[in-house]
Amino acid sequence: MRISRLVILGGFLTALLPVALLAVGYTLKTRALMLDTTLEQNELFSKEAALYIDKVLVDHRNVLQFTAQALGADALDPAQASPVLARLRAAFPLFDRILVAPPSGVTAFAVPELADNGQRVAGANISDRAYFQTVLRTNTAYIDPDVLLGRTSGAPVTIIAAPVPGPNGGVSAVLVGTIDLDSLTQLIGRLHLGASGHAVAVTREGVTVAHPNARLVQQRFNFSGTPVWQYLRGADQGRIASYVDEENTTRFAAFATVPATGWKLWLSQQHADVDAEFYQLLASSSLWPLGALVVGILLSVLLARMIARPIETLHATARDIAAGDLDRRAPEEGPQELVSLAVAINAMAQTLQALVVKERGVRAQIESAVTEYGRFAERVADGDFSAQVMVDNAGDLERLGHALNAMSRSLGLLVSEIKLATAQLGSATAEILAATSQQAAATTEEAAAVRQMAASVHELRQAGESVSRRTQAVLDMAQKTEVVAETGLHSVEETIRSAEQGRQRLETLAERVMGFSERTHEIAEINAAVAELAEKSNLLAVNAGIEAAKAGEAGRGFAVVATEVKELAEQSKAATAQVRRIIADIQRSAQAAVIAAEQYAKASDAGVSTSRQSGTSISTLAARVTEASQAARQNLVAAEQQQAGIEQIALAVDNIEASSAQTVSATAQVEQSARSLHDLAQTLDDIIGRVSVRPGAERRVS
Template structure:
């Protein structure tokens, strides 16, 4: 089959993938079956078993409540028993209705129907004969008579629970069997898939390795120099294409080896011709080299005798033309150099004189700038002092204004203080009047305490006369007497406190009167101070205006000096630049003169 390696690998992968898909589908199917059985077990059998157990528990508890009714006939116990009994009956009805959805087998259906019928009969009979009976003996007889029906209910609920347990065990066994079957099926399919994948992989790798081995052997033979080996291409995949390319490469190498032998013969002939050409070239180059050496030594009167054709002949003619050009150029340079030397001497003398004049001018400008800087410093100091005086005047004016404002605020504050002091005096007088009223109240309380004490004493006397019957009354009288004593003592303390308050009030009244007088004097003094400060403000403001004018004049003078200093600085910079330019021109003239002399020496060695 002419299939590529990629197609073979993809085919092997596709077979493996198909086996994995089949294995996954079977696994999912088995898991779905186990899930259905487990869901049936958890959603049907387990709740049904729990419901049957609850029904059996309710039947037993209902029977116990009937026994409690007979054993404890108290009304409150009967009420609690009836409440719990009704709850149990309601729960039982709900469980019966719930269990009907879980019925699967006919056995369950028969047991369910019997339990429902017997429960209805049992509840009706025991409700009338036990819970509704007034006579305990009749209730006991009814209780014993319903025992067979109770036993039947207990037996049926137990049988129903056992049936559910049996179904649970059976479902569990089915689930386990399905699990074992699924595990065996999945294991078998997995082993089969692994075996098939291994067989395909081994076969495919063997074919690829065999073909690659043939190529490796042939490649090693070529590496050792054997170009007669040919590789057969049994397959149509990439290895077969590689074998064909290998065979073409070996054929190309054989052709290249034959062409290489022919090239070596041609190379020997070319090498002989190259030796002869090199000998002629070396002789010609030696002649040209000797000619150029004479030219380098300054002999421009010699010329080459050209005997070669081609590039060497053109090179000889070019050298002769170059020497003729150098001869004419050297003659022109000698004439120009003489003129340049004369001009350079004249330029050097002029620039030297100009540099001396520029130096003197720069010194004069520097001295003038120094004088201007001193005058500028004096003017700047004057301006600063004038500005400081103006600023101090403004500060003094501001402080005077603030002082006048503070005096006005002080006068207003004094007025507020006088009003508050008068209000405090009125409050203290009211407090004194209230303390007098409290004193009258304490006097009344003291009188009431004396009367209570007297009444308590009389009560104690009467209680002593009454003997044993008056002991409790004597205790009350003693408490009243103690209360009266404490009230009297408290009244004395209140009087002392009121006396202290009255003394403090009188002192406060005197202090407030003195404070009022002091506030009035403060208002008078503050008013006088305000007038004086207003006068000072006017004088300070006049002085501040004069100082501001002086500071402005000083600033203008400083600005004028700055302009003069800037102008002198510009002049000095221009002079400095001119001096620098003159120095550069002087150095250039010197360099030109030196260059002219050097050029004269250089040209002197050429012989025309």
């Protein structure tokens, strides 16, 4: 980025940041100040409104008390008191109704006489009202702090009561004035703060006295369960920075207490009112910061032009000097710092010119020396280690010449020693190569034999593992067969016990069937006696019918009895015949059951005998299986021991095979190293043979 732009950006930020910080600080402070001012104003208004309501209630109490004293003994006379009460209601329109009640509590008369629902107020009993009892007890005027429902109207009202003095100084009647809460709502509704501000009044218990929403007054809404009550409870006045009202709207408020009743009255507004006023004020006061910002930007542009032009000139001069124009000089003008910079640039250009001239002479001298030393290096590279250079200069070139001469002499001595060592190395490597070749052949044959032995051991180990697996399978099969044999033996024993129990039950059943068959014989004998009795009864009924016919009218009743006896005898005869058939069926079934039981008993005895033979065979088989299982277990233990020995042998053979392989590999490496060493010795001999040390002439280095 160019310096002019940096200066403009710096000026812009210099102008913007203070303005922005001032604007933010001013914004936060102004809004907090406006909110605090509004709360202070609301607090003042709430105090004044509470005092105003208190004054209104006290004035109405005083005028009601004055009227009660003025009426005196005429208070219970409608003709005398009604005009006075009508004038009082006209002068104080907050009184919705004025009534008079004697100490009994039954209303004598009222102004107006009819309630809103058309009922007469006279006759209503108010003796149970707390305000009525308080006035009778204290003999003083009283403002009821609670909200009551009218006995006739049913509307929420506030009560003011005053005693009417009697002739002996007591209370002859109570003068009561009711104030409709709608009147108090209209009175408080005159307080307007902002677009959303309103006032609310509640009793000491939180019941609504006045509210812009008439529905809450009619429902006697209780604020003691709302968030605002935690601020109102226990304090006479104060501020509420933020709370959520009964309609879930965030507001702020200030509250005060009405002294006469203890009512809480608060004035509240939404934060949007303060925000709207604040934004309006902010918009009207933002012109000056914007003007200051524009002036700062213009000054930044002017200052950038004043600073950037001399710097750009110095930049162009430095660029030309860097390009090789050492005769270029910067103008020494402008601000003091830029003049000092121009002087430094000019001095740097002059110093660079002197250094360039000196460097050219030194470079020519170095080039000449490097050429001579290069020729010397070529002779040494060709193998002429006797070459020398003549040194007659001082400094680094002199030290370099002596070092080159020493290097040439050292290389000559080194080549002679290498020739001698190479000859000795050639003969030694030939002997080593022959020995390693023989050793490599022997180790290869040993490794092949070890591999064959390892293969045989692995085959033996696999065979042992196969035998062990088969033995384990035989053992498992023998154990399973042993379990099955034991289970079969238990099943046969259970079968024998069940067959014996069944045989015993069949014998018991056969005995019971035989007993039942004998009972049927007895029943048959009884049935025969009944049949004989039926025959005789039939014969007797016939004889009785004959005798009744002989008797004529006198024997008619006896003839009816004889007929009935005859019918009964015929029914008994038919029943005995049916019983005879049933007994015959029962006897045949009993005989068949006894025969079947005997056959099943015989079959059960045969089954028990067969089951016992099967149990004996299974017991013998279980014993044989147990012996086979023990033998298989012993074979398995022996096979496992044999397999463990084979595993150890296989492990040892594997280790021998690995060692043999390592030995073969090492021998091959040694053989390869010996061969490489022999080849290297021959190569060195050839190289040294090409190098010769012969006398050479000294050359001067100028």
